[in-house]
Amino acid sequence: MEPAGKCAVVTGGNSGLGRATAEWLAAAGAKVVSLDPTGEAPDGVRHIACDVSDHAAVQAAVDSIDGPIHILINCAGIGGIGPIASAEGPGDMAAFRKVVEVNLLGAANVTAAVAARMIGNDPVGEDGERGAIVNACSIASFEGQEGMGAYTASKSAMAGLCLVWARDLSRHGIRVNGIAPGFMATPMVAHLPDDFVAELLADTEFPKRAGRAEEFAEVVDFVLHTPLLNGEVIRLDAGARPPARTKWSMD
């Protein structure tokens, strides 16, 4: 899927990985729309204020986009830390629900609305491709650390859904893939203490540094331009396999 002249929806396109991807898509000649409840879209990107966990708002936002939609990047996401239970009692189920509602159900809301539109697109190129969808997964899709239950629930589901949604949509010429980053330097993780981050990065293989948002956008570029890639989740984590817990997180 060549972005030039296409329409791309990026959720969470006003910050971090989504913003870098929206900027790359716009520079590549796509018409880009960011669905994000806060912040400002990059130059040349249309912003629709939208909470992806609000099903009706998502449908209205997608309906307000004229013409075909070819590309969807599901980047909207929030973090959340807390054990399922502790000596103080049960874990915070409202917080658990919120993370799953945004990261998982939000992505499902947008994918349902956008994919339904993609199905009506004219087929493009020798394969007759109609659309391409990329899900922001996480290293936590595979190795969630202590206290990361809600986030891991959402991100392991997002990874699992790449194949299922690819299977749902293959008959319509729509591909679905995921990218699973390790620690990326974005506003989402800017509040984390330096010693915690240092310990995480020490566990990477090579290179031992945080990823840059532009490196995520470069993998999106590769995914969009590689027609044979479908139902796959690409790790982008410098070979990191996080331990169960960091020294920092121990009591």
Ligand SMILES: NC(=O)c1ccc[n+]([C@@H]2O[C@H](COP(=O)([O-])OP(=O)(O)OC[C@H]3O[C@@H](n4cnc5c(N)ncnc54)[C@H](O)[C@@H]3O)[C@@H](O)[C@H]2O)c1
């Ligand atoms: N930064 C990392 O280390 C890292 C690693 C792996 C995966 N991820 C995932 O990548 C994605 C992007 O993360 P980031 O680091 O760029 O974070 P970020 O906080 O910089 O950007 C996330 C964006 O999502 C938006 N957002 C939050 N809730 C939303 C909602 N309900 N509806 C629509 N938009 C909403 C935010 O306003 C923000 O603009 C997330 O799904 C995150 O889980 C991040």
Ligand SMILES: O=C(O)[C@H](O)[C@@H](O)[C@H](O)[C@H](O)CO
């Ligand atoms: O998805 C993310 O926002 C990040 O990758 C974090 O999950 C950390 O890198 C992880 O805690 C390391 O185990």
